[in-house]
Amino acid sequence: MLDLPGFADPNKAVNISNDVTIKKKSKKKMGGFHSMNLSFQVLKGVTNRGYRQPTPIQQKTIPLILEGRDVVAMAKTGSGKTAAFLIPMFEKLKTRSAKAGARALILSPTRELALQTLKFIKELGKGLSLKSSVILGGDSMDDQFEALHGNPDIIVATPGRFLHVCIEMDLKLTSIEYVVFDEADRLFEMGLNEQLTEIVGRLPDFRQTLLFSATLPKVLVEFAKAGLSDPVLLRLDVETKLPEGLKLEYFMVRSEEKLAALLVLLKFLMDSSKNQQTIVFAATKHHVEYIHLILDRSGISNTYIYSSLDPSARKINAAKFQSGKTNVLVVTDVAARGIDIPYLENVINFNFPAKAKLFVHRVGRCARAGRLGTAYSLVAPDEQAYLLDLHLFLGRPLSIVTSTNLEGNIGKISRDLLEDQLASLLVLEAQNADLVAIQKTLDNAYKQYLRSRPTASSDSNRRVKELGLDVCSIHPIFRQVEELHRDCLLEKMKTYRPQGTIFEICGKNKSVEYLTMKEKRAAHKDKIDNHKKLLNDKKAVPTVQPSPKSVLADSTSKDINDTFRNVIVPKKRHQMDVLYKKSKKIKTEDEKVFIPYAPNDQHTELGLTVNNFQNEASKVQMDLTGDSEEAMKLNRSLKKWDRKKKKMVTVENPLKGKIKTESGVWIPATYKSNRYAEWKDRTKANQNHGNEDEGEEVRPQLKAKRYTHWAKHNEKMERKQRKSEMKSMDQIIKAREIAERKKKRQKKGKKGRKHKKK
Structure with a gap:
């Protein structure tokens, strides 16, 4: 039997020595977006946007959201939180649904952040057929009515204007499945508690709610406890960026x-x-x-x-x-x-x-x-x-x-x-x-x-000019004692300003110039003092604080444990928490046996508590409503002493100018102005309500007709340019005749060219 190269004899045994090692192909670690079971269209939008590897907040948040869990995530600006809630939203919605209405709602504290989120939606969801619209304060309300009539799948809004539009249109929001509170701590810092509570009251119970925040104040924890079902807390705070030493x-x-x-x-x-x-x-x-x-x-x-x-x-x-x-x-x-x-x-x-x-x-x-x-x-x-x-x-x-x-x-x-x-x-x-x-x-x-x-950033370029980094002194590393005295002397020489003008210093005390300047200085004393105060403020050491301190009360560990059963933290932080718990002193006293020296309610009994019932009740006054016209007039003109204004002021009804919503919250009555009814009558949008039950998309007339000369002229030009999809018999015959004439002209032109060549 011939020995063929590359083929071994089947009758002979082959011994593999121990020195020979067989290398196996190493499997690539799939820790990116490919391992999240995303659909092809969503994954394509992610890769086209330029995302390669998910950030820590995206890696932890997206799988939980795809499972349908309510999530409260602590993430700072620039950590990729926008994509963290947009990618699972696209995976859940996927296709356009014209008859279902809005299915996702994203609430942002500012219009700039809302517009930025809308831009991300258009970039990430470019291959999807989803429709999105934005509801912002300051924009035309008629355009917003029209946008909501188009049944968008995604609504990006600021809470104040969105609640205004909801009350005007009497929206129920029963089709919302996915709700995001972006920068939730800023929403509460801006005093939007009532608006958020009212919006949540209009949302269905089977929704999925997400909260993204940089901090975790107590108000936010209470809101999550009331509005979310078994939420997961992701405490992915940014780790210590620099070493301590x-x-x-x-x-x-x-x-x-x-x-x-x-x-x-x-x-x-x-x-x-x-x-x-x-x-x-x-x-x-x-x-x-x-x-x-x-x-x-x-x-x-x-x-x-x-x-x-x-x-x-x-x-x-x-x-x-x-x-x-x-x-x-x-x-x-x-x-x-x-x-x-x-x-x-x-x-x-x-x-x-x-x-x-x-x-x-x-x-x-x-x-x-x-x-x-x-x-x-x-x-x-x-x-x-x-x-x-x-x-x-x-x-x-x-x-x-x-x-x-x-x-x-x-x-x-x-x-x-x-x-x-x-x-x-x-x-x-x-x-x-x-x-x-x-x-x-x-x-x-x-x-x-x-x-x-x-x-x-543009803000940094603007603020650097105000800081005056170019006029700083010598760094302490290179400063010597002689240089320090010299710098102080030069600084005093630069900032030295004489107390009087040239007329006061060089003139005599009884001269006309001296007396005139004295009178002028006395007349403008307040302005001079204010100017000196401004100069002193500018000389103060300029500092740039990273962010203003939150005015909201911080949450305690007890509040977090009562609200969230599952808390996910980084591994390093978890280890530090364990070490910290171990280092705590163990209580030696037993609560069942130990008797303290002072009772727990000692301060309450002595009247030293801040929120004591007796102290609070003494400040409250109760006015009975009159049962006659005269008593009612008298009740309206009741007055009380104002400590700040130092005079008697009329007691105003706190509910005056407000209306009660379905959830029992009192909001300003200016929200309801019947503008939506006027818009429907003007645009004939109410004629299309009959088609909503049949699943057809509502397409109201865009704008009211204008009866000016140029408006009529433009309408005529648009009618001429417009081509109907269904052509009549006359139009078809006329088009055929025109096509035959073109063919005859082309044939004549070809014959003429042949004769010229001959």
């Missing part, structure tokens, strides 16, 4: 002085501390090469890494830095992702990152495992807005170094130190011609980098 220091420098500032900073670190390792992050590989050459010529031992560097060279340079042969490593963001130095002390941002997450990624490489570390950043004028975006993202206030605030972390480098390094750089460029050629390449590379750099 990390200090942040910022230096305001001009773009052309950045290299000199870097040299000043590195020499300071080398002198002040020994064997501390430092990573310098630059924007492009050209920056890395240029900084590497400058540091070599300046006598600072360093190495460098960037993405297009040879792999063996990258490995060698990284080993040099990790082994401690060099204390400075210059890298780009792409090359720095694979580097892990557990004992790194300092990070320097030569080019400030445009994204806050990129900053966290850079500086998070130091101060690990409980060690201390410092992140230094050189901030140019065109990068100051990104600094403000970063601190809003981190939730930290800005602390600018001024003459009054000497312990800030945003300051300048001493001018003397910068001048020395600038002079040394000029000498280096004069001695080395190759540095000048590299600098031209560097400038071109930086222009390309600026094109790809995302822009900072």
Whole structure:
């Protein structure tokens, strides 16, 4: 039997040695949107939008929503919460249903957020046939009546206007299946409790309700307890973004002085501390090469890494830095992702990152495992807005170094130190011609980098101008005692203003000019004092708070445990909670046996409680309604003493000008103005009510007719341009005759061309 290559003899046994290992194909981990059992159209919209991997809030929330659970999720802005409730909504609704009415309702606190949500709906649901409409305050109510008559599948609205439209149209909202309260804490902070309660009262009991909030106040917990059925609480708060032992220091420098500032900073670190390792992050590989050459010529031992560097060279340079042969490593963001130095002390941002997450990624490489570390950043004028975006993202206030605030972390480098390094750089460029050629390449590379750099938020660009970061004082790191006195003296000289004008200082006390200015000053004393007060307020240390404190009361752990049976928290946080519980002191007393020294109601018996019934009842007055016309008039003119106004004021009925809704809530009577009935009569929308039972979509007349000259002219032109789908016999015969004439003309034209050729 011939031995064929590739085929073994079946009669012979084949022994596989132990050295040979069979490699199995590793299965790819499917943790993305593909593993969520989404339909093809929904998944296509997600991928077209640019989503590749779900964010933590999306990964935890979407499966729970698809199961039909009511969810309360704590998520901050920018965490992907909009897609977290839109993707399962598209999966539940899928196709258009004209006769069912609105099936999803999304309530937003502001019109900007509502419009942003509508934009996301159009982008994510591009391949679906769902119809959406927006109901916002300030827009035309007639257009909103028309939009709701079109039976949209999804309604995005603000609570005030939506409730107004519901009362005007007497909507029952029985077809709503999916309700989302976006930024729920802001909805309650804006005082929309009654509107939300009334809207929830109109919704059916079998709905699915979702609440997304950045905080969890007590009002929100009570609302979830009353309006949601067995909700799941997702406490996916943003984890601590920066290590606890990390200090942040910022230096305001001009773009052309950045290299000199870097040299000043590195020499300071080398002198002040020994064997501390430092990573310098630059924007492009050209920056890395240029900084590497400058540091070599300046006598600072360093190495460098960037993405297009040879792999063996990258490995060698990284080993040099990790082994401690060099204390400075210059890298780009792409090359720095694979580097892990557990004992790194300092990070320097030569080019400030445009994204806050990129900053966290850079500086998070130091101060690990409980060690201390410092992140230094050189901030140019065109990068100051990104600094403000970063601190809003981190939730930290800005602390600018001024003459009054000497312990800030945003300051300048001493001018003397910068001048020395600038002079040394000029000498280096004069001695080395190759540095000048590299600098031209560097400038071109930086222009390309600026094109790809995302822009900072418009709010940060506006607020940076008000902060005055350019006028900050010298940073505490580089400040000396002599410089401190000098800065204080210069600051006083800049802000010195004499008490009097030139007429008062140079003139005599009894002169006409002196007396005139004194009278003028006395007449405008109030305005002068107000102006001085404004100047003092501007001189105060400017700070940027991450967000205003909530005016709502915080919820307690007891409120959360009573409302939510299932609470999902991050693993790290769960471990910390367990450790915290273990560290608590165990109560040694037994409640059944232990007798306290003072009774529980001691403060109540002494009358020291805040909300005591006797104290509250003493402030209440009860007025009986009169049973005659005179008594009724007298009751209307009752007055009481107003402490603020210091006079008697008429007691107004608190329910005056309000109406009672179906759920028993009193709302302003201006909501009901019969505008919907007038709109129906004007647009003949009531004629189409008979077709609603047959499942046909209601299409009311768009606008009322205008009887002006140009309106009639436009209507005639529209009728001429309009073509009916069903043609009459005459129209068909006429179209055929026109087609035959065209064919005859074409034949004649062809014959004429042939004769000319001959």
